[in-house]
Amino acid sequence: MTSGLHKVLISWIGGNDLKAVADKQSGPILSTLKNAEIDSVELLYSYPQAEVESYLSWLQQRVDIPIKATEAKLSSPVNFGEIYLAVEPVLKKLSTAETELSILLSPGTPAMQAVWILLGKTRFPAVFYQSSRESGVERVEIPFELAAEFVPAVSEISDAKLNALTDSRVPINAAFDNIVTQNPSMHVLKQQAQILAERNVPVLIYGETGTGKELFARAIHNASPRREKPFIALNCGAIPEELIDSTLFGHKKGAFTGAVADRSGVFQQADGGTLFLDEFGELSPQSQVRLLRVLQEGRLVPVGSDKELPVDVRIITATHRNLMEAVADGHFREDLFYRVAVGVLHLPPLRAREGDLSLLADMMLKAQGDQDPAFSGKKLSADAKKVILQHPWRGNVRELRSTLVRAALWSSGENITGAELQQALFTMPEREPDLLNHDxxxxxxxxxxxxxxxxxxxxxxxxxxxxxxxxxxxxxxxxxxxxxxxxxxxxxxx
Known part of the structure; x- marks a missing residue:
């Protein structure tokens, strides 16, 4: 690594380190700090706070460099998933262009050591050390390369649970089990959505395209008391302005040119059930006024009619736009915003769902093989998984699914190579201002x-x-x- 960088050592605090205080020994961490050129230390621990504080005070008296310690709440010191989620954010913070990262492998359980090696050989390149009484402090050369993200073990998931990930259509019977994840933030969102499902309140779902907004909406409906009634989905951005009223509220025969028969709108179709309005932020100001009145009064008038009709509909809206900004800019009605934004869910993009990329990719490939024998047995190579982890996935799950289908089609062998996956990707040009090349x-x-x-x-x-x-x-x-x-x-x- 380049000289002149800030050299930081990261390690778990182990039992031998804590014993060193009473035994008047150095312990693995202090021994390493005495024998390696280190500028600062980042420590993780799962031992009782009192023991750790005593050790940190003892250690700081013996070295003249900054020491920071972070508690990791582990249910077990061999739980790979919890260890990974404790370690990854710290490595991400420390791994910068100005830092040379070193990892001390000796303290901790074999599971902790395995996670260090997997992350230090893939996403966060690091120098490895080990320390023992017999051999002293040694720099470790690990004689192999890894390319795949470490994914904590998860229980087997049935094919039925993968339907929502392998089909562009959301299954009618979508439930919260269809939302497959091992990311803590997503688990919290699922819990929040389940709470909202039990209450008859409007829900607003934020998220980029392909993040699963309709999947969440259907799951909320299917877990609600309205589950036996219709779920109607409408993409507001796909409806021409002149047809919005008719689409939402229906029309009478002869109401306008082309209205050759009475037609019920989506509110009437969803009566008693749930109406999901996707791309809700695309509604025009005029449509927003008429929609607000229906939501407030629970009554509508079809186009061309003078008779009000009662409707009982639970509204779930979704958008990729920041409606708070739209309200501030005067492009979206504030009263309508507060009417629909009672239960609010912010779905993260796939690139922010730590640990889910490899999991979803593997499951999608397996499901493709179950549906079509031509795809049976297809797997991602280590290089292909590295490509997946480095891609931004602007289209999220939808983009990942279509990319895997293309890669599987073009792959000549059982393993999809990194080059084949790279060929299957659509790389969108970055929109950066080019101030020096105007004509x-x-x-x-x-x-x-x-x-x-x-x-x-x-x-x-x-x-x-x-x-x-x-x-x-x-x-x-x-x-x-x-x-x-x-x-x-x-x-x-x-």
Whole structure:
């Protein structure tokens, strides 16, 4: 690794380290710090707080470097899943371009050591040490390479539970078991959704495309007292503005050109059950007004009719847009927002669901093989799993599913290689401003370009300094707060 980096050692606090205090020995951690060039220490522990505090005080008296210790709440010191979830965030925080990461393998259980090796050889490259009374402190060379993410063991999941992951359509009988995950945040979301299912309140689900918004909506319906009544789903973004009223509330024959018969809207179709309005943020302001009235009064008037009809519908809405920003910008009605945002669920993107990528990919491939013999036995190689872990998955589960189908189709062998998976990916270009390559022959807005650049850095500097103009001006190389104010005024920067 490059010299001049900040060298940090990470380790579990082991039993031999705690005993070292009473036995007047060094213990693995202190021995390593005495024999290796280390700038700071990050320790993890699951022992009682009092024992650890005594040890940390003893250790700090013997080394002149920063020591930080983090408690890991483990139900068992051999629970791979809990160990992984305790270790991964610390490694992620420490693994930077300015840091040389070292891992001490000796303290802890074999399960802890296995997780260190798997993560230190894949996602967070590290130098390994071990320390013993017999051999002293040694740098360990692990003579093999790994490419797959460590995935904690999970119980077998039936094929029925994989339907929602292998089919673009959400199964009618979708339940919370269909939402397969080993991520703690997702487990919390499932628990929250189950609580909402038991109550007859509106639910708003936030999430990027492909994160499972309809899957959650169907599961809530199927776990609710309305489960025997209809579940109707509507994509609001796919309905032309002139047909919104008819689609939502229905119409009478002759109400407009093409209305050749009476037609019930989705509210009437969902009467007694659940209406799921996807892409809810795409509704026009005019449609929002009419929808709010129906939600408030529980009554609607079909297009072309003068008769009100009662409806009893539980509303679940979903959007990828930030409706709070839309309300602030005047693009979405505040009263409608608060009407639908009673129970709110924020679904994380797949790239933020730690531990789920490899799990979902393997299960999707298995389900494909169960459905079509041509896919039977297909597996992901270590290189292919590395590609999966490095891809951002902007389309989330939907993108992962379609990519695996393409890769399986193109793969010539049983194992899908990294190159085959890479070929199956769609890599979207990053939208970064290219301020130096505008075509001058076509004319350029120099003032606008300067304003865009100024706004970017001024807003960042103001945020970094908690809106302190004097400090922000200094960060930006400007002479004074007044100079910064002049720039803000000149380019109309918020």
């Amino acid at each position: 001058v022959s076509q004319g350029v807005d120099l003032n606008g370009i300067m304003g865009e650049l100024a706004a970017h850095y001024i807003q960042n500097a103001m945020a970094h300094t908690a809106q302190n103009k004097t400090k922000a001006a200094k960060l930006l190389g400007l002479k004074s707060q007044q100079t910064l104010s002049n720039w803000i005024e000149k380019y109309d920067i918020e």
